[in-house]
Amino acid sequence: MKTQHQINQKLKSSLDNAIDISQKYILSLQNSEGYWLGELESNVTLTAETVLIYKIWGIFENLPKSKIEAYLCNKQNKYGGWELFYGDGGEISTSIEAYMALRLLGLSKDNPVLVSARKFILSRGGISKARIFTKFHLALIGCYSWEGLPSIPPSIMVLSNNFPFTIYEMASWARESTVPLIIVFDKKPIFPINPSFNLNELYVEDIEKVQYKLPYTNSWTDIFLWLDKIFQLLGKFNLIPFRERGLKEAEKWILDHQQESGDWGGIMPPMLNSLIAFKTLGYDIEDPSVKRGFEAIQRFAIEKDQDYYVQACVSPVWDTAWMIRALTESGLSKDHRSLQIAGDWLLSKQCLDYGDWAIKNKIGKPGGWAFEFTNRFYPDIDDSAAVIMALEGITLVNEQQKKAAINRCLQWIKTMQCKTGGWAAFDIDNNQAWLNEVPYGDLKAMIDPNSADITARVLEMLGSCNLEMSDERTAKALNYLYDEQEKDGSWFGRWGVNYIYGTSGVLSALAVLHPDKNYSQLKRGVSWLLSCQNEDGGWGETCLSYDNPELKGEGISTASQTAWSLIGLLDAGKALDNFAINHIDRGINYLVKTQTSTGEWKEKEFTGTGFPSHFYIRYHLYSNYFPLIALGRYQKLRHLF
Numbered sequence: 001m002k003t004q005h006q007i008n009q010k011l012k013s014s015l016d017n018a019i020d021i022s023q024k025y026i027l028s029l030q031n032s033e034g035y036w037l038g039e040l041e042s043n044v045t046l047t048a049e050t051v052l053i054y055k056i057w058g059i060f061e062n063l064p065k066s067k068i069e070a071y072l073c074n075k076q077n078k079y080g081g082w083e084l085f086y087g088d089g090g091e092i093s094t095s096i097e098a099y100m101a102l103r104l105l106g107l108s109k110d111n112p113v114l115v116s117a118r119k120f121i122l123s124r125g126g127i128s129k130a131r132i133f134t135k136f137h138l139a140l141i142g143c144y145s146w147e148g149l150p151s152i153p154p155s156i157m158v159l160s161n162n163f164p165f166t167i168y169e170m171a172s173w174a175r176e177s178t179v180p181l182i183i184v185f186d187k188k189p190i191f192p193i194n195p196s197f198n199l200n201e202l203y204v205e206d207i208e209k210v211q212y213k214l215p216y217t218n219s220w221t222d223i224f225l226w227l228d229k230i231f232q233l234l235g236k237f238n239l240i241p242f243r244e245r246g247l248k249e250a251e252k253w254i255l256d257h258q259q260e261s262g263d264w265g266g267i268m269p270p271m272l273n274s275l276i277a278f279k280t281l282g283y284d285i286e287d288p289s290v291k292r293g294f295e296a297i298q299r300f301a302i303e304k305d306q307d308y309y310v311q312a313c314v315s316p317v318w319d320t321a322w323m324i325r326a327l328t329e330s331g332l333s334k335d336h337r338s339l340q341i342a343g344d345w346l347l348s349k350q351c352l353d354y355g356d357w358a359i360k361n362k363i364g365k366p367g368g369w370a371f372e373f374t375n376r377f378y379p380d381i382d383d384s385a386a387v388i389m390a391l392e393g394i395t396l397v398n399e400q401q402k403k404a405a406i407n408r409c410l411q412w413i414k415t416m417q418c419k420t421g422g423w424a425a426f427d428i429d430n431n432q433a434w435l436n437e438v439p440y441g442d443l444k445a446m447i448d449p450n451s452a453d454i455t456a457r458v459l460e461m462l463g464s465c466n467l468e469m470s471d472e473r474t475a476k477a478l479n480y481l482y483d484e485q486e487k488d489g490s491w492f493g494r495w496g497v498n499y500i501y502g503t504s505g506v507l508s509a510l511a512v513l514h515p516d517k518n519y520s521q522l523k524r525g526v527s528w529l530l531s532c533q534n535e536d537g538g539w540g541e542t543c544l545s546y547d548n549p550e551l552k553g554e555g556i557s558t559a560s561q562t563a564w565s566l567i568g569l570l571d572a573g574k575a576l577d578n579f580a581i582n583h584i585d586r587g588i589n590y591l592v593k594t595q596t597s598t599g600e601w602k603e604k605e606f607t608g609t610g611f612p613s614h615f616y617i618r619y620h621l622y623s624n625y626f627p628l629i630a631l632g633r634y635q636k637l638r639h640l641f
Helices: 004-028 045-057 065-075 092-104 112-123 132-139 154-158 172-187 222-236 243-257 268-280 288-300 316-329 337-348 381-392 399-415 433-437 452-465 471-484 499-512 519-531 559-573 581-594 622-638
Strands: 301-303 308-310 608-611 615-619
Touching (some): 004 316, 004 622, 045 065, 045 092, 045 132, 045 268, 045 308, 065 092, 065 308, 092 112, 092 132, 154 172, 172 243, 172 268, 268 288, 288 301, 316 337, 316 381, 316 622, 337 381, 381 452, 452 471, 452 499, 471 499, 499 519, 499 559, 519 559, 559 581, 559 622, 581 622
Antiparallel strands (some): 301 308
16 A cells, blocks of 8 residues: 555656646747737637628738638537537527628538528527627628617717716727727618628528517616617707717727727727728728738738638737746746746836826826737736736846836726726726616626726735735725625636636635635635535536526636636635645646646636626636646645645
């Protein structure tokens, strides 16, 4: 029989090897400039919409059409549809847009791929049951009537900042997408496709009987439908106040907010919408703003031997910050050359311009970091806190420059705290929930309220980096997290799937910031996480938990979600008497067993969240840097025994 010493030695050997090959794999991925960049995989709609916009602009020949066709066909599931996230069985709007793109690419509706897709789409109610944005894309090419779409009054562009509502009460992503659509929804353009093209086969009802109208809900939100009718009527008679001025302001806003990199806000939807607005306004394909916009789309595209598709965004700052943390926490020297060039690269990406955040934050000075290569209008709190923790963990040649950058960011983060005590992603007090009920906002993502996971990131940054914030600010943030804890001990995860992500982040924060005062909250959070562990030792949670909280903490084990759970448990264990070491051992064994010989972890599941219930992301590097952090922290723990 093996002794406990032999078992521990075997575990230590396996652990050391797992960390070593993971570090080597991660270092092999680093760009020569110092950053890391993983793929952001989402659903097929953005690629489908790229096909649409190239068709509208008459530059279809610039796309590798056969590769896009192959990509879309390969992503079709066995039921005939296309999915929002891996394994969801298919979603109607996503499927309609994929079908549209394949038809635009030249596939006959009798093609077996489209026959199967059509059956799936009709079984879900057809085009009439699609989301607003899908109907909008169809309306651009005459496959849906503009009568069935809501209005966006141009007048909102001229409302002063003292008015109860302006475009700055929308979330940054909603604002960036909406401003160009003010122009498009006002002009209601139709760009004919030649030869003659329609998608009548995707309507359940006869085309003559389609009712182009917004559905009533028999609730207070129907007031928006009545208001929309009024706006539509005023628009027909050109009686909307300040219409022309609003349209001019919208055009100016788009031009002013295009970055030197050609994109808007670093995400695809406003890029596509702005190019549609330019086309609506009669811009030429050779116009510099148009050319930069299409060049930006190409930078978001991934082309392989067989496939071509478009990412929603790119994440070099985020990935680099977490890679640095993973390498340092797993034992790489703080002054390792790879970490130094990564740190210098991050310093070069600090946002030193006043962005949209300054509209409501009158006292803050620039200093945050954004998600992407370039995004001077929209630094975000989550990235900024992650970068500070990464920089604090390494030694740079110019330490004074590093400390100055960290202090600038810290001062900015302080001023971005919301009245409720938490922090949001991009703005302060962006919480007018009624905006999610307007007909146009059927994704329910029109605002950017504070969230537990981002608030936790800020508090973890303060505690782990020994940074100072006033006792009043810290107490408000802690009270916010206390109030957000669910009855079962978990926390909701806004930006990762889902309660596992939220709970892990809050545990890490509470454990490094006054843990003695947070004992009760820590214990309840740990108990919930332990109750979710799967038989194989890992943790997993389905995206469906956003729609049905009864599914919280349930799902097949994944490397990223197992790592999140372990990180939260390991951090909380420092503050609790009950260390739950057996559960942690099982989780570590799961990670060691599922690691490949090349040092990576594979997972198909989507564990990143864009808009809960509507848009999810698979960060391809999540399954690598989070497990390495967990292994590194566990290794330090084991040295205590």
